[in-house]
Amino acid sequence: MTDTTHYDIALIGSGSSNSFPGPDLSDRSIVQIDRGVGPDHVFGGTCLNLGCIPTKMFVHTANLAATPAESGRFGLTSTLQGVDWPAIRDRIFGRIDPIVHGGEEYRRDHEDNANLTLVRGTATFTGAKTLRVLDADGGERMITADTIVLGAGSRPVLPPIDGLADAAPHTSDTIMRIDQLPASLAILGSGVIAVEMAHVFASLGVEVTLIARSERVLRTADADISARLTEILGERLHLETGFSTTSVRRTAAGVELRGRRDGADAVLEAEELLVAVGRRPNSDLLDVEAAGIDTTEDGRVVVDEYQRVQSGGEVLEGIWSLGDLSSAHQLKHVANHEQRIVRHNVLHPEALRRSDTMPIPSGVFTHPQVAWVGMDEAAARESGREVKVAVQEYASIAYGWAMEDTTGFAKIIVDAETTEILGAHIIGPEATTLIQLLIQAMSTGQTARDIATTQYWIHPAMPELVENALLQLLD
Numbered sequence: 001m002t003d004t005t006h007y008d009i010a011l012i013g014s015g016s017s018n019s020f021p022g023p024d025l026s027d028r029s030i031v032q033i034d035r036g037v038g039p040d041h042v043f044g045g046t047c048l049n050l051g052c053i054p055t056k057m058f059v060h061t062a063n064l065a066a067t068p069a070e071s072g073r074f075g076l077t078s079t080l081q082g083v084d085w086p087a088i089r090d091r092i093f094g095r096i097d098p099i100v101h102g103g104e105e106y107r108r109d110h111e112d113n114a115n116l117t118l119v120r121g122t123a124t125f126t127g128a129k130t131l132r133v134l135d136a137d138g139g140e141r142m143i144t145a146d147t148i149v150l151g152a153g154s155r156p157v158l159p160p161i162d163g164l165a166d167a168a169p170h171t172s173d174t175i176m177r178i179d180q181l182p183a184s185l186a187i188l189g190s191g192v193i194a195v196e197m198a199h200v201f202a203s204l205g206v207e208v209t210l211i212a213r214s215e216r217v218l219r220t221a222d223a224d225i226s227a228r229l230t231e232i233l234g235e236r237l238h239l240e241t242g243f244s245t246t247s248v249r250r251t252a253a254g255v256e257l258r259g260r261r262d263g264a265d266a267v268l269e270a271e272e273l274l275v276a277v278g279r280r281p282n283s284d285l286l287d288v289e290a291a292g293i294d295t296t297e298d299g300r301v302v303v304d305e306y307q308r309v310q311s312g313g314e315v316l317e318g319i320w321s322l323g324d325l326s327s328a329h330q331l332k333h334v335a336n337h338e339q340r341i342v343r344h345n346v347l348h349p350e351a352l353r354r355s356d357t358m359p360i361p362s363g364v365f366t367h368p369q370v371a372w373v374g375m376d377e378a379a380a381r382e383s384g385r386e387v388k389v390a391v392q393e394y395a396s397i398a399y400g401w402a403m404e405d406t407t408g409f410a411k412i413i414v415d416a417e418t419t420e421i422l423g424a425h426i427i428g429p430e431a432t433t434l435i436q437l438l439i440q441a442m443s444t445g446q447t448a449r450d451i452a453t454t455q456y457w458i459h460p461a462m463p464e465l466v467e468n469a470l471l472q473l474l475d
């Protein structure tokens, strides 16, 4: 019979939940169970190894690579003379991998973690407070705990397309570590990962074909922003809209995708294929059903506003969840915030905090960048409130002239009477930074009236884009 060990706290995952242990929990026994992410099952979670951090390091490199092609309009002649893919890749992972190894060693060996046992393996529930852990060598142990914190994240999905799995496509788990750049890359999907990766690989000289089922890319964004990005990417890449893929196969030359477009059969070919059609929560790996944990149709663990896991619509005492496993927003800043909320609530059950008190922003690091917070225009109009909408082009602010920008804009939506900011959407240079002004205003309850004229806005800096949009709303 397998021995059972009891702990005060069982912590699942080493992504966002890795910030959970700390000095104020040093009197509790903690077991941290982690199966690892990606093909090598590495410690440290998605963001650090396979997500936000490496992608943005590639995006910055891609931005530099794309600059010479854009310099002609400034009267400059420059060309991109070479792309050393192994050097780019190794610089990025040469920074990340040692941090990952150091992080794992710290948890395993450092005296700060004397009360913590790190177990590398996959945990599955066998009851509400009981976990079976299988390690990579087939070893098994049973663990019980008074408190269980679930941070098991999500993983890429392969849609059920004939031949797709056998064609061994890349996902975001593998594409960043390839040995050499392919001459051409087809990207199935047109959401966040697809448009970011399309920018990276196109900038590095790969012929990119982006395959969208609908007529627009990044459809979670405001319709005007998504339409503008579709237009821009359409000029930069092979953009296949309205293409529904029916089968995929490996050929001597690479990969062939067959599908339907405008009611007719169509074929697309590329040397490599990246699939980016969404990520599913890892609730199945945890077998949360065995604990009676409620899940949504798409596999998310159901939590209440305090991040308490639900069973039959009621709180399942002592079980908490955070991040991609339970959030409708698969974003690192959301996972981090929820981790802080869970931590506080475990430490202070008498003074629970809610996790749902702030608007959730998104930033997409394609080219041009896209960012938004709050309602899009359609949702704001459907909400029944009387709204006012301002659109400000970068081309009409001084710094926009300096950048010769002709495509970017900000759209801000307010309540017509109070000027409460209901939503803000930006496409253009530094959109992910500029949106922060509006995130702050919305989160602290400042209206357009409160911020438009009650502070200096540095001239001629980029935030004048936001200032001028706000001023339109005061008329």
Ligand SMILES: Cc1cc2nc3c(=O)[nH]c(=O)nc-3n(C[C@H](O)[C@H](O)[C@H](O)COP(=O)(O)OP(=O)(O)OC[C@H]3O[C@@H](n4cnc5c(N)ncnc54)[C@H](O)[C@@H]3O)c2cc1C
Binding pocket: 012, 013, 014, 015, 016, 017, 033, 034, 035, 036, 037, 043, 044, 045, 046, 047, 048, 050, 051, 052, 053, 055, 056, 121, 122, 123, 124, 151, 152, 153, 154, 172, 193, 282, 285, 286, 322, 323, 324, 325, 329, 330, 331, 332, 333, 334, 335
């Ligand atoms: C390519 C890409 C780019 C991204 N870029 C951004 C970005 O720019 N900005 C942003 O906000 N977000 C971005 N994200 C999303 C972000 O990475 C995730 O929202 C975030 O990492 C989720 O954190 P988490 O802690 O919930 O999950 P993870 O970090 O995935 O952690 C889950 C952990 O659980 C472990 N685990 C899973 N199942 C089990 C089990 N049964 N037993 C034991 N351990 C288990 C895993 O090994 C892992 O350690 C990106 C994602 C991807 C894929």
Ligand SMILES: NC(=O)c1ccc[n+]([C@@H]2O[C@H](COP(=O)([O-])OP(=O)(O)OC[C@H]3O[C@@H](n4cnc5c(N)ncnc54)[C@H](O)[C@@H]3O)[C@@H](O)[C@H]2O)c1
Binding pocket: 159, 188, 189, 190, 191, 192, 193, 194, 196, 211, 212, 213, 218, 219, 245, 276, 277, 278, 279, 329, 330, 331, 362, 363, 364, 365
């Ligand atoms: N900058 C960021 O914050 C960032 C960057 C990357 C990833 N992420 C997170 O990771 C999550 C996953 O990213 P993602 O891009 O995989 O998902 P996504 O939800 O952003 O986009 C998935 C896309 O795939 C399409 N799709 C679904 N099934 C398809 C099929 N069978 N054929 C063709 N297209 C299909 C959808 O219509 C959608 O356009 C995102 O939701 C996001 O939260 C965030």
